[in-house]
Amino acid sequence: MTLNKNRIENYLNDYNRKDIDAMLVHFADDVIFESVSNTSGVLKTNNKKELCELAFMSVEYFSERRQSVLSWVIDDDQIAIEINYWCKIAKDLPNGKKAGEEMTLRGTFFFTFKDGLITRLVDYM
Numbered sequence: 001m002t003l004n005k006n007r008i009e010n011y012l013n014d015y016n017r018k019d020i021d022a023m024l025v026h027f028a029d030d031v032i033f034e035s036v037s038n039t040s041g042v043l044k045t046n047n048k049k050e051l052c053e054l055a056f057m058s059v060e061y062f063s064e065r066r067q068s069v070l071s072w073v074i075d076d077d078q079i080a081i082e083i084n085y086w087c088k089i090a091k092d093l094p095n096g097k098k099a100g101e102e103m104t105l106r107g108t109f110f111f112t113f114k115d116g117l118i119t120r121l122v123d124y125m
Contacts, residue, residue: 004079004113005072011118016066020055024048028117036124039095063090070106079111085125 007026014023033051035043045051065087073080085105089097097103107125111118 003116004077004111005074007113007116007118008079008081008111009069012067012069018059018062018065020052020059023055024052026118027051027121028114028119031118032120034122036122061090061093062087064088077113079113081109081111083107083109 011023011026014020014026027048029048031045031048031051033045033054037043043054045054066085068084068086070082070084083106085107087103089099089101089103091099105125107123109124110120110122112120
């Protein structure tokens, strides 16, 4: 359990630094990623390659970003976290937010692990 928590902490640090290559080390090759939003629906990737493409595309939209953990629920191979998300937008977004604006959200992430790697990540923002 501690190893999985450490993996999430390292993933979040890599995410916050916008270090995509380091971030992807934490995922299995067959990882499923789903992002569920009440404004834009569900975005899903079916493997590490697709997640990589999405990560490199989305990182361009934010000059700075930070996810901070508010709470943890830890089980053997599953962890849920509640997060605060803050970002500074680098270029205009399709939802009408403009470059230079700051945005904050609160969300919940659900991680599933196998052999010490993240095999599924679902976020609700």
